[in-house]
Amino acid sequence: MRKLAISLSLLIASGLLSAGAQEERSLQTVTVTASRIDADDLQTAPAVFRRIPADFVLVEVNFQSGSRDVATRKRELETMFTRLKASVSGTAGYELFGGDIGESSAPIDTVLFEDVYQNYSNQGQFSLTLSVDTKRGETFDLLVRRATAFLGGIKSEGRAEAYFGDEQYLGARGTDKHRADLIADIQKDVADLRLRFRPAVVTVTGLESRVVTQPSGPLELEIFIPYTLTVESGEGADD
Numbered sequence: 001m002r003k004l005a006i007s008l009s010l011l012i013a014s015g016l017l018s019a020g021a022q023e024e025r026s027l028q029t030v031t032v033t034a035s036r037i038d039a040d041d042l043q044t045a046p047a048v049f050r051r052i053p054a055d056f057v058l059v060e061v062n063f064q065s066g067s068r069d070v071a072t073r074k075r076e077l078e079t080m081f082t083r084l085k086a087s088v089s090g091t092a093g094y095e096l097f098g099g100d101i102g103e104s105s106a107p108i109d110t111v112l113f114e115d116v117y118q119n120y121s122n123q124g125q126f127s128l129t130l131s132v133d134t135k136r137g138e139t140f141d142l143l144v145r146r147a148t149a150f151l152g153g154i155k156s157e158g159r160a161e162a163y164f165g166d167e168q169y170l171g172a173r174g175t176d177k178h179r180a181d182l183i184a185d186i187q188k189d190v191a192d193l194r195l196r197f198r199p200a201v202v203t204v205t206g207l208e209s210r211v212v213t214q215p216s217g218p219l220e221l222e223i224f225i226p227y228t229l230t231v232e233s234g235e236g237a238d239d
Contacts, residue, residue, distance in 0.1 A: 058101060096108040
């Protein structure tokens with residue numbers, strides 16, 4: 001691409017929120033769980049948690065054109081919209097979504113160019129969410145370079161240029177498959193506490209909650225059930 005401005009800072013938050021039933025279904029079946037890289041919003045994980053590698057990284061991809069003629073800039077960006085979709089669909093490990101990153105998600109096949117195109121004074125632009133699958137042994141920097149090369153490999157049209165947004169989300173697929181293992185780990189922890197503080201009553205609440213993920217490293221997630229555990233120890237505790 002003629003110009004490719006990359007701004008991928010390592011930030012971390014929680015939860016990719018959905019907007020509408022169709023978008024919520026997309027989140028659950030496609031992205032499943034994604035967490036923004038923004039350390040200020042990290043939860044304190046309970047005593048029992050696991051670490052898993054991220055399956056993908058979501059990043060906002062923006063295209064803009066500063067061509068003076070309004071019709072020309074719109075045509076340039078519509079061409080880039082079509083080329084981006086074609087490139088993603090023809091490349092394994094990449095997916096494309098409409099909506100606002102971190103707020104909503106819609107399958108790209110349901111998104112029209114007119115839905116995302118915006119024109120401000122002397123500039124037109126559109127934004128989409130790009131999902132990049134991680135690779136075993138790959139660092140965050142290498143993933144960024146790979147994503148940069150992918151975007152830069154799309155033929156440019158006129159004065160259209162592309163750049164990545166500042167926010168990224170780490171994601172994992174099929175997080176519910178870890179639920180049984182987490183419950184088993186919690187059971188072992190409860191049994192150990194009962195033994196160590198005997199006589200003791202150990203109470204666990206919140207196990208009905210959904211599995212939560214949040215970033216713990218550049219391409220790593222903590223996964224846990226946000227439960228609460230209390231221990232009553234001493235004479236009469238087991239009455």
